[in-house]
Amino acid sequence: MIIAIIAVCAALAVLGFLLPRISRHPERGTQRTLGVGSRLGGKAPGLLGRVFSKPFRSGSRAVGRSGAAGRRARGRLPF
Template sequence: MVLGIVIGVCVLLLILAFLVPRLSRHPERGAERTVGAGGRAAGKAPGKLGHWLSKPFSTSQRAMGKSANAGRRGRGKMPF
């Protein structure tokens, strides 16, 4: 379920960044802020458990940034 949500957000950011690159920054930051809050909360668990619990959040955050960046790069390569 959570994986599907992350994939959906990545696809949405990719499409939004391709269509309107400048306006896609705000939704990207909002999504990354939301995922970052979850990662910070999970990271407060003691010891290695905190590191293990926060890792999926950081991976998801990185994937969202990469997909939005790919959309902007794709738009930049278009001839119009």
Template sequence: MVIGIVIAACVVLAVLAFLLPRLSRHPQNGAQRGLGAGARAGSQAPGVLGRLLSKPFSSSSRAMGRSGAAGRRARGRMPF
């Protein structure tokens, strides 16, 4: 369920970045801020468990950043 939500958010962010490149920065930063808070909360657990709990949030945040960048990059490559 959560994986589907993250994938849907990445797709929406990529489309938004393609259509409105400048206005897509704020939603991207907001999504990454929320995922960063989850990663920080997960990393409070001791040892290996902390790394395991924070990893899904950090990889999702990285995916959000990449999808936004990909949409803006695709928009920049358009001939018009």
């Protein structure tokens, strides 16, 4: 799962740099998918719920940051 999140983050950063407007749709779709996993993992009782949902929450946060970083880098270009 970690490798998949890293690959998605890298793809979104590149997409955000090359095509900033188009990168939002895949980013939101990925965050929506990870949100479903987080909600399902959170239904486990007690401590297990937090443990199972944490990778999905941190993955969603990483996806959002990488897409924003690509768009921010594009915005800093001089042309």
